[in-house]
Amino acid sequence: MSTNNPQITVLGLGTGDEDQLTLGVWKKLQLAAKEQAVLYLRTKDHPMVQMLDTNQIPYQTFDENYLAHQTFEQVYESIAEALIQSAKTQSSEVIYAVPGHPMVAEYTVQLLKQRCPSEGISLQIIGGESFLDQAFLRFGFDPIDGFQLLDATSLSRYTLNPQLHTVIGQVYDTLTASDLKISLMEAYPDDYRVVVGHSLGVTGVEQIIEVPLHELDHVKGYGNLSLVWVPRSEQDELYYRTFGRLHEIVQILRSPEGCPWDREQTHASLRKNLIEEAYEVLETIDEDDPEHMCEELGDLLLQVMLHAQMEEEIGTFTVYDVIATLNEKLIRRHPHVFGENKAEDADEALVNWNAMKAEEKRKKGIDITKQSVLDGVPRELPGLMKALKLQKKAATVGFDWSELEDVLNKVEEELTELREAIANPSEVGAQDRLEELGDVLFSIVNVARFLKVDPEEAIAQTNRKFIQRFSYIEDQIRLRGLSFEQTELSEMENLWQEAKKVAKLGQS
Template sequence: MTEMTHSGIIIVGLGPGGIQDLTLEARRVLLEAAEGEQIVYFRTIIHPTVEPLKQDIPKLRIESFDRLYDESEDWSMLYQQIATEICDRAQEQSILYAVPGHPLIGETSVQLVLQQARARGIATRIVSGLSFIEPVCNMLSLDPFEVGAQIVDATNLATLRPDELAGHVIPTVPLMVVQVYNRRLATEVKLALGEFYPDEWIVKLVRAAGVGEDEAVLEMPLYELDRNNFANHLSTLYVPPVGTLAALRAPETLRSITERLRREPDGCPWDRQQTHETLKRYVIEETYEVVEALEEQNMDKLAEELGDLLLQVYLHAEVARQSDEFTIGDVYEQINAKLIRRHPHVFGDAEVENAGQVVQNWDAIKQQERASAGVDIQQESILDRVPQATPALMVAQEYQKRVAKSGFEFTSLPDVYAKIKEEMAEIEAATTLEEQREEIGDLLFITAKLARFFKIDAEEALRLANRKFQQRFQSMEAIAHEEERLLTSYSTAEWEVLWARAKTSV
């Protein structure tokens, strides 16, 4: 444990608004500071308690961090800068830091002060205050515990990327966004919430809760949040929840939908009939449709197809949940734990120099995991655990990659060409259907080996060849349509001309 110094930080809660809400302990601490001519650092003096405090305690010496709100262009660094300045001063002398409400409720700067103070060995003490939550909930007639309300700091919300918001905002439960202190921040909050809520969603801006006649609840559509100057340091935004089926960008909605589809007796008859076995074909189909979208470089289609593939994950998880096999939480746990475990260079102390070392570490960790699970690795074939449902060309190249590591590999490209010629000769010599099938299989296998020599994915190469053939043949169909002829009317020579024309256009 870090040794504490004689310096320290007392963090005082000023309450939500009126000076009548200031606790006796908070007033005593502030009075002692004034009598000792000690400066009290206020996060902001834009708070209705400040002016009455000056009258009540005339000797009170105040400095604030309001300048940082105007100077800061990086929301994520604003409170960090405040915390750093507080702790820097506290290493020289005892510091009083005053914040609105309760220091531990909706006060990001306080959390950062506590973190830095612990790291620097600075003692801290909290002087509680009435939080903003009570008067805000009073104005909204809301019990935050009953409805499970979320409370987020506006500055923190503004720093999140769109892909991070899903872990911080659940649109199907009530949301309170605190410290929406100016119009610029209101814009960032609006843009963040637009990830989940409709632009026309009616929200409530609660101003000056607990400050008598200044209290107000302003209703407006979300898109108007920054089209006025209503936001200030005493503003809390209340966002009512959307219905489950309306939260289309929330991960939880997909889980809810799949559960509803399989629910007895009012779900979907088709979905209720599905099993792990019947869903297998759809997993395969959706996987290939994702690959197709990737090859077409169609990002809109890719987003749609990834959604279809994700649906298969959730459907299998729901089938398993209903059969008491596992839940979607187990799926998350397995993949999250695996990624953390197999990336010690990211989440641990291991070091790597390149991607090749990453692969080596990955394979070594996999071996350790299997040994820990009781698998006799010494008795295991290097060709085990290649799913046979995988496309045959992919299996061929995976086998070839594995055996090459043991030294079973052609030494040169001419050797591969020679083997291809040998397989061609064996096809010509084959006389039965069984022999022809076997020799053609051998030719395909060695062709996959040739692709490996060129570092080409054989499956991808064949897919591209299929796509190229499709486009060229469809081009010939279009030409035939323009010529008002049936495809079956073309002679072999005419087909060759058509093919040559199609090659030049595609």
């Protein structure tokens, strides 16, 4: 066991050209050889190693660790552990040399920074030229224009920003390049020009290859010294795919220099628009029209953006607060996904959801024991939908029919009462007839619930069927050169029956 204070010194070997190696690092390497300090290299796969061999500077490498572990994370953790144990047992300083700069895309150094203090090991880091220096030089862009550095092995669509120059490291092989291509194509056109750099700054080895994005994984020669540069774009089409651009456009529309109509809108004036846009989305779902659905979902999203923008203008919240609230709620109410709870099916998931809702109310100081079972049903829901939700809530406490036959009998009873109200107009007023009709509709919704059918979907389907058949009648009358005034009801009924037969033939 070493009696001295254990120490690890990390050196950056630069990008690979010996002319770019810093004088301080070179002196440290030479001194290590003279004092017989232990020199470790993360990998022998680096051009500077030839200079070590030429100058007879002994070293050990961790290349075998790459073969012994399945993931890079496991490799880097094993290297950090080996360095720490070596520092504790060696009587001299442990020197660890890595490609490039130790603080740029070097996970082993980050692990050492985390662990060395608690292990009682002194850690010194001496920088070297980073691959970024050569990227700025060889690719020829100024990072002050906007720049981000990303890791190809953990790249997310949500980190990409077309307004910034993007340099992507850790493109070790063709498989990584292929995964990177797929991620980039979610934000950039397939033919967007990107640049691959192999061994930048290394004389006689360097390659700079520009290709369309869809050919990124066709490039040969990927390895430890490979980078991909995605130049920043001025194309409006790329910004159209960003949420930030949508927020910016809505701000402009509502600004004094924006659209007079948009400026005049209030929450109240847009109320009906929100409802209409939601129903237009439902139409596209019923029609199974994805292209139209994409457009209508955009119109619905615009309503959300406008309402949020109005609140942003008076300082209450922004659309980003809306998103943050939603994200927090989704995570909180799905403990079976983001926590330790389990849910084997949809029913269990719903139990978790309702439990979290109840817990949220308790934290807000709401006494749920004093709340009505029927609370939580939106006041402005369409009638059939609201009736269904009310019935479901009542059923949770046992207030329900036991058999479908009982529900059907209730429908007959309500129909009888409606007939009696209609038959005695002198005794029953319009309001009573309205209520009796409502009772019939409410009982029909109960039937739908027992059949596990959404009554809104059922009536929507019947509405579509009616439109198709009535349109057939209109077409046939028009083809005969007639009008409705010239057509008897009996003839229209015949055409209606024809329409039913035509529809059945079309389905067969």
